Amino acid sequence: MNPSLNNVIAQAEQVIVGKPRQIRMALACLLARGHLLIEDLPGVGKTTLAQVLARTLGLQFQRIQFTSDLLPADILGVSIYQRDSGKFEFHPGPIFAQMVLADEVNRATPKAQSALLEAMEERQVTIEGTTRPLPTPFFVIATQNPTYQIGTFPLPESQLDRFLMRIRMGYPDPQAERGLLSGVDRREIVAGLAPQLESAELLALQQRVQQVFVSPALLDYVQAILRHTREATRYTHGLSPRAGLALLAAARAWALLDGRNAVLPEDVQAVLPGVASHRLQPLGERAKQDSDALVQELIAAVAIP
Amino acid sequence: MTKPPIYALLLSILMVAAPHAEHLPPWVSALCAALLLWRAYLTHSGNPLPRRWLLTVITIAGAGGILIEFHTLFGREAGVTLLILLTALKFMELRNVRDAMVLIYLACFIVITNFFYSQSIPTALYMLATLLLIVTTWVHLHGQSIAFKPRLLVAGTLLLQAIPLTLVLFVLFPRVQGPLWGLPQDAFATSGLDDKMSPGSLSRLSLSDEVAFRVVYNSQPPRRDQMYWRGPVLWNFDGRTWTPGRTMRTVAPQFADTAQPIDYSVTLEPHNKTWLFALDMPDRLSVAADLTYDFQILRKEPLKARLRYEARSHLVYHANLLESERQIQRALQLPPGLNPRAQELAQRWRAAAEAAPSPQPSPASGRGGNRPLMGTDETVVRAALAHFNRENFHYTLEPPPLPGSNSIDEFLFETRRGFCEHYAGSFVVLMRAAHIPARVVTGYQGGEYNDIGGYYIVRQSDAHAWAEVWLSGQGWVRIDPTAAIAPARVERNLAAALPDTAALPFMARSAPQWLRDLRLNWDAVSNRWNQWVLGYNSELQFAFLSRLGMEDVTWQKLALNMTFVLGLVIAAFALFMLRHLIKRQPDKVQTTWLKVCRKLAKAGLPRAAHEGALDYAERVAAARPGLAGDIRDLASRYNSLRYGVERDELSLRAFCKAVRAFHP
Structure with a gap:
């Protein structure tokens, strides 16, 4: 395995204690050139995760706090008239950064949400007729409060699909929480973190993810999963082909994180909760069921061919 | 019941009963047409179906009329008349899919009765078309959302799939000597030479x-x-x-x-x-x-x-x-x-x-x-x-x-x-x-x-x-x-x-x-039809089967053979339809890996179907630390052979050897 990736993970684990899985998932998502949605209650370390990743990977970091009065221009930027030159000059918004944390994305209006999501999808921004590319690598981590809280605009399914993965942070286990409570202020630690990767290295890693080998036998497995979601009666609709591509990309990144050059069924199973849980809607009475449990059921239901 | 399948049913019955109008008593034809029209009107207007007592009265009156007309309720004439009248009456209590299915079966039976009167090629073709309509209606009953064309396609496929069964039944069904049941005199052509001759x-x-x-x-x-x-x-x-x-x-x-x-x-x-x-x-x-x-x-x-x-x-x-x-x-x-x-x-x-x-x-x-x-x-x-x-x-x-x-x-x-x-x-x-x-x-x-x-x-x-x-x-x-x-x-x-x-x-x-040629062609076709389809009697059947190598043909033997061949044909269809359930032959690596799993299953550690090799190896290693080295090695060999980039014969053989040597 790439030693610098090891360092990245090690450093992140020092700050975010007891969440190695979430860190790896976030990293896999980034390596697969996807965007990440973290859904959980406030105060469980969503922001910290984003900051730590940005610092350790040496990425420019911007944070946008989404509120109900946020306008698209607040995200993308505006042109302002310059008296000196007599021209309009573009002032790029916070989206022009390598890593953008969109905090509490479901508190903003759909209009503001879609400005962000379009930029995520196209990796460029068109304002006043000029198309401006976003920096590379470009990685968005959006956080979202559980939608049953008051005053939120839940993202529609089509927007959710823009995120390669959705993960949950969850409460820390008692031991980790003890360390958190007794240790130093996390903000100080984050501020002191040194980058472990160059931008170019990260881009090279993203390239390598695409070259991870996928055998026909593994494709059989992925297709079996897709077919099961489409044929089983417990979901409102099955996974789309785009979801299949996302699953494969994430599994490749996961295999690379594990230091392997070929994808195993275990890799698929590891990323499946992140990739599928926000894309599958349970039917009927099961609607209230935890979506992660739903994915675990899916894994158990599909035999590896 | 929604309206479209009711109209389709009405049309099916109308088509299948129409040739009977020629020999039904006129009042029965008129009564049936009136009943069908009434049902069509009720369907169109959404009015409730007639009450039970009214239907009872019509049924008894109709049966009485037939009894007066024919002096019996049995036999070809009276039986067919009664069947058609009751079919038309059945529409008056058509409420759910079950009733509709009864009508479908009745329609199929009326198809058969048409052959009591005519067995010519045009009749057979018409009845085939009618059957297609009936099956299409049947598909309609069970799949309301299917459009007409695909419905017709499904029905056509069903009929085509019935051809092998039909052929088996046609060739092997035991024939009785002469007509199966006595038909009245007028079932046969009577024009021809008489045994008297007078001028004219x-x-x-x-x-x-x-x-x-x-x-x-x-x-x-x-x-x-x-x-x-x-x-x-x-x-x-x-x-x-x-x-x-x-x-x-x-x-x-x-x-x-x-x-x-x-x-x-x-x-x-x-x-x-x-x-x-x-x-x-x-x-x-x-x-x-x-x-x-x-x-x-x-x-x-x-x-x-x-x-x-x-x-x-x-x-x-x-x-x-x-x-x-x-x-x-x-x-x-x-x-x-x-x-x-x-x-x-x-x-x-x-x-x-x-x-x-x-x-x-x-x-x-x-x-x-x-x-x-x-x-x-x-x-x-x-x-x-x-x-x-x-x-x-x-x-x-x-x-x-x-x-x-x-x-x-x-x-x-x-x-x-x-x-x-x-x-x-x-x-x-x-x-x-x-x-x-x-x-x-x-x-x-x-x-x-x-x-x-x-x-x-x-x-x-x-x-x-x-x-x-x-x-x-x-x-x-x-x-x-x-x-x-x-x-x-x-x-x-x-x-x-x-x-x-x-x-x-x-x-x-x-x-x-060209007209003469057409007529001669048509006669040649109907001659073949007469000889080989209608004229396929017990003698021809026995001759045909003994040419196929069946000796001492008896009807018991025929029935046995027929059951056997029918079973074969149905099994062939079943296999064809369920072919995706039959597992594809896994490759060598997979079969070898499954051997490992079987060995471990015997040792009390079965692999779950969804369990990957690495996870399984870890689980086995935790349960049986003595096997840890072996099973991890096997799992990683398996993974690299099955999911890896290269797959050479040498490592496959080494893997097989290792599996043979593996004794949990």
């Missing part, structure tokens, strides 16, 4: 171009003027009508000096009479029937189903050279006191012949009989034929009526216009008057060659009557007086012998070539 009876028959029978000659066919298909032989004359009299079945006829045997097979349409037709003179027959003393072929039962038989005839023969005195007397008897002028004419010929016994072969006489006629009797016969030929006689389909009691005199001396029955009848009277034993033979003459099917079609319009005289030393000799008047009738066909203005069956006269 044959000329009426000649207007029908229905097929009487079809003939295939096994060798060179005989000349057209030798194709005399012998039917009823008529002995008795009451002055107007010829009847057969008592037929001697018990005494066998005698043949002498036979030559030119000819073999052929006849497919006779059912005519509801006991006689079969064969060329003059029949000798052998492949089916059970009596050859009577006057060379008729008679069955015990009237012919109610198409019959195919092989026969052998002799074109040259001496029949009954020694005739008993009783038969001679029968062949001489005339109604006393009638037709004095004919009697006088005949006696004049007789006297002339006896006065000048100078027999000379006549070219005209060779036509009817076997040899040139010799002796006094022959001279009389020649004189009679010459009389018909010389005098101003006309061959016509529309002869003037002969109302008087001396009808032969009227014809011979006044009208002189007649059809073959006039000539044959008056010729025999003349012969008897001249004291020559004679009788009338009816049957068919000629036939149309179908070069597409390679067989001859003999139609009702080929019906003919001729005479036979008994000459000592020669036996019964065929004399056709019609040939003396209109030779074209015998040498070519009826149309050629008649003036162009005469009314004839459609197409009997020369029609455009």
Whole structure:
């Protein structure tokens, strides 16, 4: 395995204690050139995760706090008239950064949400007729409060699909929480973190993810999963082909994180909760069921061919 | 129930019952049409269905009406009528899919009943189309959302899939001898030759171009003027009508000096009479029937189903050279006191012949009989034929009526216009008057060659009557007086012998070539249909199966075979449909890995179907630390072989070896 990736993970684990899985998932998502949605209650370390990743990977970091009065221009930027030159000059918004944390994305209006999501999808921004590319690598981590809280605009399914993965942070286990409570202020630690990767290295890693080998036998497995979601009666609709591509990309990144050059069924199973849980809607009475449990059921239901 | 399937059901029933309208009592047709219309209106308007008591009243009244009409509720007529009436009534309580299914089954049953009345190709095609509609409706009932075209496609596929089963059932279903259940008389065609002949009876028959029978000659066919298909032989004359009299079945006829045997097979349409037709003179027959003393072929039962038989005839023969005195007397008897002028004419010929016994072969006489006629009797016969030929006689389909009691005199001396029955009848009277034993033979003459099917079609319009005289030393000799008047009738066909203005069956006269070809093609197709589909009886079935190698065919054996083959066909279909359930053969790596899993499963550590190799290895390692090294090694070998980039034969063999050596 790439030693610098090891360092990245090690450093992140020092700050975010007891969440190695979430860190790896976030990293896999980034390596697969996807965007990440973290859904959980406030105060469980969503922001910290984003900051730590940005610092350790040496990425420019911007944070946008989404509120109900946020306008698209607040995200993308505006042109302002310059008296000196007599021209309009573009002032790029916070989206022009390598890593953008969109905090509490479901508190903003759909209009503001879609400005962000379009930029995520196209990796460029068109304002006043000029198309401006976003920096590379470009990685968005959006956080979202559980939608049953008051005053939120839940993202529609089509927007959710823009995120390669959705993960949950969850409460820390008692031991980790003890360390958190007794240790130093996390903000100080984050501020002191040194980058472990160059931008170019990260881009090279993203390239390598695409070259991870996928055998026909593994494709059989992925297709079996897709077919099961489409044929089983417990979901409102099955996974789309785009979801299949996302699953494969994430599994490749996961295999690379594990230091392997070929994808195993275990890799698929590891990323499946992140990739599928926000894309599958349970039917009927099961609607209230935890979506992660739903994915675990899916894994158990599909035999590896 | 939604509206569209109800309309589809109405249409299906209407289509399947429509051919029955021809023979249902009119009031039943009207009642059924009214019921269907009523249901359509109720469906359209959304009004509730009629109450139960009203339906009960209609049902009882309808059944009562049928009982009055037919005096029974059973049998073909009453049964079909009742079935259709009740089907129409069933619509009045069509509420859910279950009722609709009952109607679908009823419709299928009505399809069958149509074949009680007609088994022709058009009927079969129409019923096939109807069946397609019924199945489409059925699909509709169970898949409302499917559009019409895919629905039709599903129905068509279902019917196509039924073809192998149909073929098996058709070939192997045990056949019973004769019809499965007795059908009433009118189920069979009754047009055809009668066993009576009076002026006008044959000329009426000649207007029908229905097929009487079809003939295939096994060798060179005989000349057209030798194709005399012998039917009823008529002995008795009451002055107007010829009847057969008592037929001697018990005494066998005698043949002498036979030559030119000819073999052929006849497919006779059912005519509801006991006689079969064969060329003059029949000798052998492949089916059970009596050859009577006057060379008729008679069955015990009237012919109610198409019959195919092989026969052998002799074109040259001496029949009954020694005739008993009783038969001679029968062949001489005339109604006393009638037709004095004919009697006088005949006696004049007789006297002339006896006065000048100078027999000379006549070219005209060779036509009817076997040899040139010799002796006094022959001279009389020649004189009679010459009389018909010389005098101003006309061959016509529309002869003037002969109302008087001396009808032969009227014809011979006044009208002189007649059809073959006039000539044959008056010729025999003349012969008897001249004291020559004679009788009338009816049957068919000629036939149309179908070069597409390679067989001859003999139609009702080929019906003919001729005479036979008994000459000592020669036996019964065929004399056709019609040939003396209109030779074209015998040498070519009826149309050629008649003036162009005469009314004839459609197409009997020369029609455009393409139309004739079309008709011959159609006849060839229906002939095959008759022979191979409708005529596939127990004999053909047994013959066919023994050619396939089945020995000692019995119906029990047939039933067993049928069950077996049906099972095979259904199993083949099931396999085809469930093929995706049959697991593909996994590759070598996978089978080897599954061996590992089986070994561990025996050791109490089965792998879950969804468990990856690494996870499994870890689980096994945790449970059995002693195996940890081995199983981790195997799992990683398996993973790199199955999911890895390279897959060389060497490491595969090493993997297999390691698995063999692995003993948990």
